[in-house]
Amino acid sequence: MFELLNEQPFLQQVGDKGVRSLADARKFIIDGPVASYELGHGLFCVERQSDGVSIGICGLLRRDTLEYPDLGYALLQKYWSDGYASEAAAATIRWAFNSLGLNKIVAVTAPDNGPSIALLQKLGFVYEQTVDFRGVSKLYSLHRSVA
Numbered sequence: 255m256f257e258l259l260n261e262q263p264f265l266q267q268v269g270d271k272g273v274r275s276l277a278d279a280r281k282f283i284i285d286g287p288v289a290s291y292e293l294g295h296g297l298f299c300v301e302r303q304s305d306g307v308s309i310g311i312c313g314l315l316r317r318d319t320l321e322y323p324d325l326g327y328a329l330l331q332k333y334w335s336d337g338y339a340s341e342a343a344a345a346t347i348r349w350a351f352n353s354l355g356l357n358k359i360v361a362v363t364a365p366d367n368g369p370s371i372a373l374l375q376k377l378g379f380v381y382e383q384t385v386d387f388r389g390v391s392k393l394y395s396l397h398r399s400v401a
Contacts, residue, residue, distance in 0.1 A: 312342035325361040
């Protein structure tokens with residue numbers, strides 16, 4: 255978690271969470287987005303199945319500025335382009351629709367984040383609109399019937 259939250263791509267695309275020590279990382283994991291945890295949502299650790307190495311995070315977040323739960327994911331850069339984000343996001347979507355009973359989830363990404371946009375489209379998300387979320391962002395949505 256500490257390494258991920260301090261990688262340059264995470265800082266640029268997601269933002270600086272102020273995690274500068276292992277104690278900060280533990281606090282971030284525990285406190286995290288409390289509103290998400292209270293609703294049964296939150297971030298999961300993504301582990302590589304072959305050896306159990308932690309490679310990132312993925313899950314659903316509740317954000318004050320969004321009407322629906324937001325799919326969030328981030329992997330350590332050395333694990334990009336190996337299909338792990340797709341696998342983790344697909345599992346999160348199944349959990350959202352099948353276990354939580356949600357009918358719609360959204361995802362927000364920077365307009366210039368081509369890999370994230372491609373992943374969302376691969377997963378069946380459809381572009382809805384441009385929103386003001388940490389600057390200009392693209393809002394995508396996925397309805398239960400598509401998953």
